[in-house]
Amino acid sequence: xxxxxxxxxxxxxxxxxxxxxxxxxxxxxxxxxxxxxxxxxxxxxxxxxxxxxxxxxxxxxxxxxxxxxxxxxxxxxxxxxxxxxxxxxxxxxxxxxxxxxxxxxxxxxxxxxxxxxxxxxxxxxxxxxxxxxxxxxxxxxxxxxxxxxxxxxxxxxxxxxxxxxxxxxxxxxxxxxxxxxxxxxxxxxxxxxxxxxxxxxxxxxxxxxxxxxxxxxxxxxxxxxxxxxxxxxxxxxxxxxxxxxxxxxxxx
Numbered sequence: 001x002x003x004x005x006x007x008x009x010x011x012x013x014x015x016x017x018x019x020x021x022x023x024x025x026x027x028x029x030x031x032x033x034x035x036x037x038x039x040x041x042x043x044x045x046x047x048x049x050x051x052x053x054x055x056x057x058x059x060x061x062x063x064x065x066x067x068x069x070x071x072x073x074x075x076x077x078x079x080x081x082x083x084x085x086x087x088x089x090x091x092x093x094x095x096x097x098x099x100x101x102x103x104x105x106x107x108x109x110x111x112x113x114x115x116x117x118x119x120x121x122x123x124x125x126x127x128x129x130x131x132x133x134x135x136x137x138x139x140x141x142x143x144x145x146x147x148x149x150x151x152x153x154x155x156x157x158x159x160x161x162x163x164x165x166x167x168x169x170x171x172x173x174x175x176x177x178x179x180x181x182x183x184x185x186x187x188x189x190x191x192x193x194x195x196x197x198x199x200x201x202x203x204x205x206x207x208x209x210x211x212x213x214x215x216x217x218x219x220x221x222x223x224x225x226x227x228x229x230x231x232x233x234x235x236x237x238x239x240x241x242x243x244x245x246x247x248x249x250x251x252x
Contacts, residue, residue, distance in 0.1 A: 002027045002134055002155050004162065005047050006216070006248045008037060011189045012065040015221025018246055020065040021187070023164065024049055025153060027134040032056040034151065034164070036069040041076045043069075047247055052082050056130060058137070059090035060166040061148035062097045070098060071105055074116070082114040089119045089129050089139075093147040123147060125173060135252075140177045142168035145194040150177050155252040162252060163210070167217060169193070170200045178208035182252075185244060187217035188229055198229040202236035213237055216244040 003026045008019030022035035024047065031053045033040075041051050057073075060066055077086065088095065095118050107113065121127050121139055129137040135156060139149040144167045153162040163178035165186040178184045186201035196204070198215055205213040215229050233241045 001158065002252045004250045004252065005049070006244045006246060007043050007047055009216050009218070009244045009246050009248075010220040011187075011217050011223075012063070013219070013221070013223050014038070014065075015223075018220035019043060020068075021217040022066070022069075023185075024054075025135070027132070029134060030055045030130075030132050032058060032130070032137070033073075034058045035060055035066040036073050037065060037067070038069050040069040040073040052077060052080060052084070054086065055084075056087045056089065058129060058139075058151065059088065059094050059098060060151070061091075061144060061146055062094045063146065063167070066167075067094075067098065067101075071102060071107075074102065074107065075105075075110075078110055078113055085115045085117060087117050087119060087130075089121060091123055091141075091147050091149060092120045095120050121149065123149075125176060126152070138177070140173050142166055142173055142177075143171040143194070144168050150174055152177050152181070153252070158252055160252040162250075163208075165196070165201070165204070167194060168196060170196055170204055174204050175207045178204065178210055180209055182211040183214060183250065184208060184210040184212070185214045185216050188215040188233070189217050189219065198227075198232040199236050202233035202241065205233075205237045205239065210239065212240045212242070214242050214244040218243070 010018035020037040161181040163181040188198040189195040191197040
């Protein structure tokens with residue numbers, strides 16, 4: 001059975017107990033990392049995930065709190081002897097900048113480097129990212145400060161659906177992406193340009209008629225404030241609401 005592990009749940013300012021938001025989907029044949037921050041090899045080890053079991057990396061957008069760990073991930077995979085292909089997916093905007101970042105490290109000169117395939121996704125709704133025996137992944141553009149995608153995971157055996165908004169203002173694209181999903185993971189950094197409040201996330205969940213709402217990418221640590229985000233969301237959405245927390249896991 002496929003499983004999701006929340007590797008980080010904080011907004012752009014992490015804290016002692018909350019890393020920047022990123023996720024991993026574990027299947028029998030594929031392990032899909034969604035964004036990559038901090039010190040990936042340590043975070044994955046803490047979650048019980050083998051660094052070199054990762055088959056696919058999806059980058060939602062090119063902001064530091066979502067891509068800062070990619071150079072270290074690639075270097076550590078190389079240093080630990082990886083030989084298998086790594087697939088990296090993202091919008092043209094995102095992958096062009098990621099390749100430029102890696103070129104600044106002169107990774108083309110790292111000897112015996114394992115194969116990496118860049119898959120540039122069109123900025124259109126319900127684009128197929130990956131279709132494997134266990135699940136399908138779709139992407140849709142959402143409304144952030146730079147080109148960004150949200151994701152939908154359809155698990156074939158259980159027929160369960162997971163949607164992830166990524167960083168976004170409330171928008172119809174997320175409603176359509178999450179339509180009928182069993183779980184929606186929606187950012188709740190606060191009402192601002194390119195972001196959503198917990199109440200706005202709840203309204204998206206209500207419109208999409210999802211089974212449960214998990215709030216993520218919220219302020220943590222010294223910047224957490226005193227707002228009860230789940231209560232705020234519960235005023236707009238009648239279903240179950242939880243805060244996503246680091247190392248929380250959900251089975252699909």
